[in-house]
Amino acid sequence: MGALSRFISPKAIAVIGGGTWCENVVRQCRDTGFTGPIWPVHPKKTELGGLPAYPDLASLPGVPDAAFIGVNRELTVTVTAELSKMGCGGAVCFAAGFSEAVSELADGAELQAKLVEAAGDMRVLGPNCYGIVNALDGMALWPDRHGMAPVERGVAVIGQSSNVLINLTMQRRGLPLAAVVAAGNQAQTSMSDLGIALLEDPRITALGLHIEGISDLPAFEELARRASDLGKPIVALRVGSSQQAQAAAVSHTASLTGSDAGARALLKRLGIAQVDTPTELVETLKLLHVTGGLRSSRIASASCSGGEASLMADMGEVAGVVYPPLNAQQSDGLRAALGPKVALANPLDYNTYIWGDEAALTATFTALCDAELGLGCVVVDYPRDDRFEAPDYDQVLRAVAKTGEVTGTPMAMVSLLSEGLSEAVAQRALELGVVPLCGMGDALRAIRAAAEVGARSGDNQRPAPVLQPLNGHGDPRVFSEAEAKALLSGFGVRVPKSQRAMTATEAGVQAEEIGFPVVLKGEGIAHKTEAGAVVLNLTEARTVTEAAKSMPAASFLVEEMITGTVAELIVGVTRDPAHGFVLTLGMGGILTELIRDTVSLLVPACREDVQSALSDLKTGALLTGYRGRTPANLDAVIDTVMALQKLVTDHAEALHEIEINPLICRAEDAVAADALIRMEEQP
Structure with a gap:
């Protein structure tokens, strides 16, 4: 874990401050199982959290590897400087009132800069954060409750909201949480730094991120590269999808992109799965912990109910998973296991004829799980454990585990309701190598996310660094159409x-x-x-x-007048300060915003990615000869997109947005029939 290892896995801890929060840190460290010395520091108190307190840092019997600073914001800077001078490995800065509060406190940003300067070479987490819980080493620099228990291996989660992280630690879905870190303001140590350090620990299997914003794009790209090198997957829950597009935008493109499109394009580019809810994050992390990522979203499902099979089919289609039809070998094996009365299909309703027969259950699930599948699923909800015993349900679990051993197919138990698999059952499943997925909807969306990670895991090609917007010189102006087309023509775009x-x-x-x-x-x-x-x-x-x-x-x-139109596209690029330049491709013309059939990439995108994005459009078939119609010259379309990206690259310092709408796609060429550019004047 490099320079962060002392901080994340300390041998000795100091807790500076005297409030309830600091007392909680002392107790949490002891309750979590930390075996090293804990040194409370307070100028007046002789005892804190049941341990003797030291009057100042100079009185400590040794140098702490990690510290929790629980004093006011001004004193936090002073204490940070003292800890750095004595050689401490790192410190959690709990206090608020720094850059996150600049609208309320005029000196917030200045004080944060002083904090970073005071830290020097010492690592600082925050400020404005709760800190770290490391369940692998029994360490909790954490001033509140948490629901984590000791584990030997598991997943790590990093977030910017301490309260969201607290709630995630309270999950009862069987997720083995090894470490949780609140990054706070990321004044010095970023989520990317923390992520790399955690993933380099061989006991960490996967990483979850709760992202409110990406402050350092190159560092985030480095996190993705390091995760790929280590073969460890990342899944992200990013907030901000409801933000409106840039207020100053005047093009259709800008109304279709904005920060959410940029973020989604970035995560996809870097091979990081994206989920939309905290429960999906938990379920996806369980899948990644066990499997490392699914090789595809092609799955098989078995249940003893036609209703459950139908729900799996309907909800799976919405979630984006695929149920391939049974092949001859599967059908023959299932018929032998189930007899003539059961209709064979995927998803499969195996009925209740074999309920209570563990060997028959194993034979059924084994026959269903073809080697080409990404995942085998068995739907089962356990009865309430406060009212019933369920040894026959345990037979299903054992049969699922045996199927995974025999076929090599990753296996999951999927419950209809989230409470259908209790924490105890989920933990037993994990011990047997079975993924316990709680709640059918969350499960299916998690499967899709885990397949997105797995699809990129074998890709040895690294995406080029994202083109970052450079600092400009002033306010942009909207070019006339004639000016815009002249500039496009200079880069090889065909114009009328x-x-x-x-x-x-x-x-x-x-x-x-x-x-x-x-x-x-x-x-x-x-x-x-x-x-x-x-x-x-x-x-x-x-x-x-x-x-x-x-x-x-x-x-x-x-x-x-351009005639012979095969299809009309919109091709545009907008400046997104957090994610680079967002390239949007979609159905063009006057119905662009109504249809909203678009795909977003980041600049630079290679020809293969552009072609793949065009094929992902719902209307993409128009380009390739829909229902026998004349196809468009796809090479000419892609040439236009590549030329547009060259223009953006050459004018990255000044460009704010550019749009071709429509790009008239014809059998012989592609013509930019209308264009809009918003760009600063360049010296």
Whole structure:
């Protein structure tokens, strides 16, 4: 664990402060099983949490490896400097009132900078955080209750909300939590630093993240690379999906991206699974702990109820898992195990004929679990353990475990309701190598997430570093369409032949020079169709002039009419300070925001990723010849996207957003029929 190892796995601990929080830390360390010395420090108290207290740091009998600083924010800086000077390994800074409170405290950011300076080479966690619980080594620099118990191996979770982490430690779903760390303000030590340190511990099997924001993008990319090198998966629960798109955006693209799209694109790019709820995080971590990630989302399901089989089918389709049809070998094996009365399918209702027959259950589950599956699932909810004994249900658990041993297929028990698998049952399942998944909906979404991780685990190709927005020089301006297209053309994007006209009469003259039919557009209007500032398929100079006179514009753009359209796409890029430049591909034209069929990537994206993203669109089949129609020139489409990315890379310091909408995709080429650029002036 490198420089953080002393801090995370200390031999001696100091607790500085005298309030209830500090007393709790002393008690939590003792209750969690810490066997090293704990040194409370307080200038007046002689005892704290049942241990003798020292009046100051200079009086300690040794140098602590880790410390909990539970004093006010100003004194926290002073104590941090003293600990650093004496050679302490790291300190939890509990106090608030630093950069997180700049709207209330004018000196918050300044005080945080002083804290970092005072720490020097010593690691600082926070400020404004609860700290660390390390159940592997029985250490809890944690000022409140937690629900963790000693484990020999398990998963780690890092978050920015101490209360969310407390609640996660109270889970009763059998998740083996090895370490929980609250990162707080990340003034010096980031989630990425902590994640790498934890994953390098051979006892940590997987990492969960609760992310409110990514402060250091290159460090986060390094975390993903290190996790991949170690073969340990990461799953993230990120908040912020409800935030509105950038307020200053004027393009369709920006209304379709924003920070959530950027975050999702980043996590996918880095091979980190993303979940949407805390319960999905817990269930996914259980899967990752046992399996390391599923090789696919192709699963089989068995239950003794047709209703459960139907629910698995319906909910699985929504969650994004696949139930492949039974092959001949599976069907033959199931028929031999179940007899002629059971209808064979996947998901399977094996009925109740074999209930209580452990050998028959094992034979059934073994026949169902084909070697190509990502996971085998058996649906079962145990009866209430406060009212019933259930030895026959334990037969199912043993049969599931035996199936995993015989077939090599990862196996899971899935309960309909979250309480259908008690904590005791879940722990027994884990001991047998079976994943206990609590609650059918959470389980199926967790399976999809674990398959996303597994699909990337064998990929030796590393994505290029994300292009980061550079500091600009001022406020951006919206380029005219003619300016935007000229810039695009300079990077190899095909644009229509066009001429600018300052009067309606001049527009008619320009149309004759270009050749009919033409398109007339009013300049300086972002959404031209809605404003009545675009007219298509004009075939005479007179009609061009008349159309120009009726437009709410002072100048005009006359362009060749592009015909032979196969499909219309939107291709755009927006600046996302937290995640780089977000590249959005989707159905274009006037229905872009209504249909909202888009996929987001981060710049730079390779040709293969762009092609894959286009195929992921619901309307992507239009590009490849839907129902016998003429296909678009896909290479030309991808060439356009790559050229646009080159433009973004060359103007990363000034570009805020760029959009081609529509990109008219034809059998012979792809043409940028309309374009918008918002960019700062460059010196």
